[in-house]
Amino acid sequence: MPKEGNCVVAQSGGPTAVINASLLGVIEEAMKQHPIRAIYGAKNGIIGLIDEELYDLRMEDPEELKLLKTTPSSALGSCRYQLKPFEHDEKDYIKIFNVFEAHNIRYFFYIGGNDSMDTADKLTRYAQKIGYDICIIGIPKTIDNDLVLTDHCPGFGSAAKYIATSVMEIARDAVVYPTNIVTIIEVMGRNAGWLAAASALASKDIGAPDLIYLPEVPFSIDKFLDDVRNIHKKTGKITIVVSEGIKDKEGKYIADMSHKFGIDAFGHVQLGGAAFVLENIIREEVEKRVKSIQFNVLQRSAAHIMSKTDVEEAYMVGRMAVRYAVEGACGYMVAIKRDSDNPYSSSTELVELNKVANAEKLVPLAWISHDGNYVKEDILNYIQPLIEGEVEVKYERGLPRYAKLRKIMVPKKVV
Amino acid sequence: MPKEGNCVVAQSGGPTAVINASLLGVIEEAMKQHPIRAIYGAKNGIIGLIDEELYDLRMEDPEELKLLKTTPSSALGSCRYQLKPFEHDEKDYIKIFNVFEAHNIRYFFYIGGNDSMDTADKLTRYAQKIGYDICIIGIPKTIDNDLVLTDHCPGFGSAAKYIATSVMEIARDAVVYPTNIVTIIEVMGRNAGWLAAASALASKDIGAPDLIYLPEVPFSIDKFLDDVRNIHKKTGKITIVVSEGIKDKEGKYIADMSHKFGIDAFGHVQLGGAAFVLENIIREEVEKRVKSIQFNVLQRSAAHIMSKTDVEEAYMVGRMAVRYAVEGACGYMVAIKRDSDNPYSSSTELVELNKVANAEKLVPLAWISHDGNYVKEDILNYIQPLIEGEVEVKYERGLPRYAKLRKIMVPKKVV
Structure with missing residues (x-):
């Protein structure tokens, strides 16, 4: 039976043009899933959890939320903060789990790169250690495309x-x-x-x-x-x-x-x-x-020239993260699987957080020219479908109309 | 009665996102005007006239030409070449007018900034001096917006x-x-x-x-x-x-x-x-x-984010240049007149080339904040309509499809 309780979503690392499409995916799917009650966004990634700075995302105007799909940069704020191993320093973990408990957080979705997957992995293991019942899912995001075990990365x-x-x-x-x-x-x-x-x-x-x-x-x-x-x-x-x-x-x-x-x-x-x-x-x-x-x-x-494939996949991994979590799959990152090249199609699968954390996928040398001064056709075949499709951005008076969230803070209970 | 003969169009100075929209305006209107026979494009502005390097634009695929409306950069090539006063040095003028005569050029349209208007003015005066019957019209273009006697500049x-x-x-x-x-x-x-x-x-x-x-x-x-x-x-x-x-x-x-x-x-x-x-x-x-x-x-x-107002006006000044010329108005630049702000509308008028040449329109100090570290609302009201409207760029496999001209050279007769 699915866990009942509240959820938190947060964003970490360098922004991308589509990181908010994943955020929207999480919010919209969480609204549909009855076991999930409140939907909170942590300000500045994991720092917002440590400091108990949470936005109540159900208080946002739904029309404004929809604009997140084409709004660049991390709408909730970001961070580059790394948790120390809890075996050495438990301080941050104690703060975070006090916040989880005080707000009855049973789901945590972390959108980020390999550092963030490391954070999600550490929190998952700490939860097991102290016996706190929470489901943590990583959502991939990086323009660098360097996460392992996923065909490619949103952004x-x-x-x-x-x-x-x-x-x-x-x-x-x-x-x-x-x-x-x-x-x-x-x-x-x-x-x-x-x-x-x-x-x-x-x-x-x-x-x-x-x-x-x-x-x-x-x-x-x-x-x-x-x-x-x-x-x-x-x-x-x-x-x-x-x-x-x-x-x-x-x-x-x-x-x-x-x-x-x-x-x-x-x-x-x-x-x-x-x-x-x-x-x-x-x-x-x-x-x-x-x-x-x-x-x-x-x-x-540059959200004004996004790839539709990218935006839709970023949205998809956000939604699927929530579905997987409610179904009980915890401690995983949602990866993208390429099902077909022509026509291009993709789906999601789960990979263990600790296998993604701190690993890095480089360009295979076989895809670089022998001279080292160009790339081979193979890598272009791999990238080509990922840039395809154009997104209709909403314009207002000649400029893109990006989302402006109200960002209503949840009253503090701990700090 | 309109002059019968051939026309040349050329581009000069720094490229803009819409300089080819003006080029297309010239070509499409010239095709409709019966007094105009061949339509040539000079390679690299006035240099192409000096060196007799002309493209036969009637040989281009009409579908490809249409893409010029959303293709950035100067499709014919550009130059920063300045003619010396013919009173001091006639060499270039002799070459250019030999080419005009050999190819029966009776219309010359020069798309550029204030240096180009100076060139157009000098050629107009030289034609009068030697009694060569040609109509020369300047078409404004500059992202700097610094041409005088026009409300603003395409680009x-x-x-x-x-x-x-x-x-x-x-x-x-x-x-x-x-x-x-x-x-x-x-x-x-x-x-x-x-x-x-x-x-x-x-x-x-x-x-x-x-x-x-x-x-x-x-x-x-x-x-x-x-x-x-x-x-x-x-x-x-x-x-x-x-x-x-x-x-x-x-x-x-x-x-x-x-x-x-x-x-x-x-x-x-x-x-x-x-x-x-x-x-x-x-x-x-x-x-x-x-x-x-x-x-x-x-x-x-960045043609992937052009202003529709700008593209349409660039196209308009190109077309109007040809119409004015056929009607016999020679030695002018086509200026943009702002007819109304709300809703925005504009039309064209003629200004004398020598009044535009070598002059520069700066931002009025009254539109800059007293502190000199920001601008006032007035200038924003002036700029606002110029950025409005979005252009549908043609995409192919995820990237803008910009025009590729065949560039068939006209056989040389002089050089």
């Missing part, structure tokens, strides 16, 4: 679509003048190059990008210069995409190599990352007309 | 919509963590602050930006620090928008002031502009958690 498809589209637009802009120009675009990805790889989808437009570098392959500046010079001989217009996390064979980030272009004394000045370093090397060695572009947070927040 | 509305939307999305991303963060966003505009001003339209979402600095007001770093500190006392989350062209009271660009943060010896390294300089000042003086974001060329090429 990745929309970021990939933004990146491929923007690379097309930048490349078209770059070719208009009858002069040489090297453009270096930096995308997110400290260890995994999935987003950089997605830029290759743009190539069906006017052929850009020419070169793609992922963190999975050790980066050599000499090899890079050779690659650029080879293309430069044929055409003076070159578009390059690099992951922020490209590193040399010693594992040193290219972003930290300002000395490579003759400047050691940057002092406290923060430079612009890998693309900025490479821009200055190219200016010195190959071509004076060079610029670097960072997509920065826009690649994870 | 501005879409860039303004992109900027306001992106500021909303960045601000929502910035507030998710329970930590302080200062975000400084740099938008285009060397002398005119129209685009920076447009970011204020975002404020109806979650209140960002907090501060806006335009090139029209001398920028003081001390005043800036005061402004930021005042807000920082109340909230640790601050969003700031600056024009790339902000300058101090001596007229020195802030972007060039790396010495302000203790570094004189950047050597040949190119830094990131005004926002980068301010980022480092804020990090030193106010808040360690600070970042700068440059929209770079995306603000002029």
Whole structure:
């Protein structure tokens, strides 16, 4: 028999364009499930549980909630807070479970990346240890696409679509003048190059990008210069995409190599990352007309160009998390299973939280070109369906109308 | 009686999201006007006329041409080439008019900013001087919105919509963590602050930006620090928008002031502009958690979020240019006249090329706050209708499908 009681949902880690679609999925499904009474949202992820800062989501206007499906960024707030192992420090756990108990929380849904799955796993084990009856489910989210045991991660498809589209637009802009120009675009990805790889989808437009570098392959500046010079001989217009996390064979980030272009004394000045370093090397060695572009947070927040596949899957994993929980499946993350490629279809399955926690899925080397400066067709076949479909965003007076929640706090009982 | 003969259209200066909508307007109207026979496009603006590089636009697939309405960047290529006064150097003029004559060009439509209007004006006067019968019309285009004698410029509305939307999305991303963060966003505009001003339209979402600095007001770093500190006392989350062209009271660009943060010896390294300089000042003086974001060329090429008003007006000025020309009005730019604000409606009128050439329309000081750190409601009322309406972009496999022209060259007769 399903547990009766209240539920909490929370969001963690870097925002995505679709993290609120998962939130909406949780809320709408929880409203349908009779064992679930109150629906609370924790402010700033696990921190809201520790501090007993909970929003009463049943007090929100249903029409406004529906806008969550196309609203970027974490509507409940986020955090990067990591719980210590409870074997070493129980303090946070005691606070959290006091809040769970005081508010009769029997379901906790945590939307996040692998750190968040680690948190969900720790809380599940602590609950077992103290014998508190609660069902905890992880909901995957990351533009980096680096969670294991799921075909892909909600948030990745929309970021990939933004990146491929923007690379097309930048490349078209770059070719208009009858002069040489090297453009270096930096995308997110400290260890995994999935987003950089997605830029290759743009190539069906006017052929850009020419070169793609992922963190999975050790980066050599000499090899890079050779690659650029080879293309430069044929055409003076070159578009390059690099992951922020490209590193040399010693594992040193290219972003930290300002000395490579003759400047050691940057002092406290923060430079612009890998693309900025490479821009200055190219200016010195190959071509004076060079610029670097960072997509920065826009690649994870540009809800105005989301993938419909991504939004629908993000919503689906949110809903399914609640259904699985009410059915009694606890201590799992909801993973996405690819059922078919053509036509594309997917469904959900459960994977154990502790198998996802702290693991990382990198781009297989078999999907990267032998030269290490592009990706193979296989990875494009994998990414292609994830960027497909367009979402109708609500506009008001020419701008997207994103959700504005009332955020009514639940009266505190503990702190 | 209308001149019979061939026409050339060309594009010049920085691309915009809608410059091809004007091109399409010219092509479609020229196809309807019987006095106009062949329709040529000059490659890379006036350079294509000097070098006799002309595309035969009647050879293009009409369906592909239609996609020009939603295709960013200059489809014919662009240039920044300026003609010398023919009183000093006739060389280019002789080449151009040889090409006009050899191809029986009787109409020339030049899409561009104030430099292009200057070119169109010089060619008009040269034609009169040598008695060559040709009608030259300028078609306005610039995201900077700095052309005089037109209510506004095609290209501005879409860039303004992109900027306001992106500021909303960045601000929502910035507030998710329970930590302080200062975000400084740099938008285009060397002398005119129209685009920076447009970011204020975002404020109806979650209140960002907090501060806006335009090139029209001398920028003081001390005043800036005061402004930021005042807000920082109340909230640790601050969003700031600056024009790339902000300058101090001596007229020195802030972007060039790396010495302000203790570094004189950047050597040949190119830094990131005004926002980068301010980022480092804020990090030193106010808040360690600070970042700068440059929209770079995306603000002029993001056709995936165009303003429908802007696209339709860009198309309108293209069509009207041809109609005016066939009716015999030569030596003019097609300006936009605002007929009504509510509901918004506009029409076209003619202004003399030489009155537009080399002039620049800045933001009136009366539309900037007394403190010089924000804009007044009046300018928002002016910009608001220009960003309204959404355009249905054609998508193919998840990405925008932009026009791909065949670009069949016209056989050379002169060079």
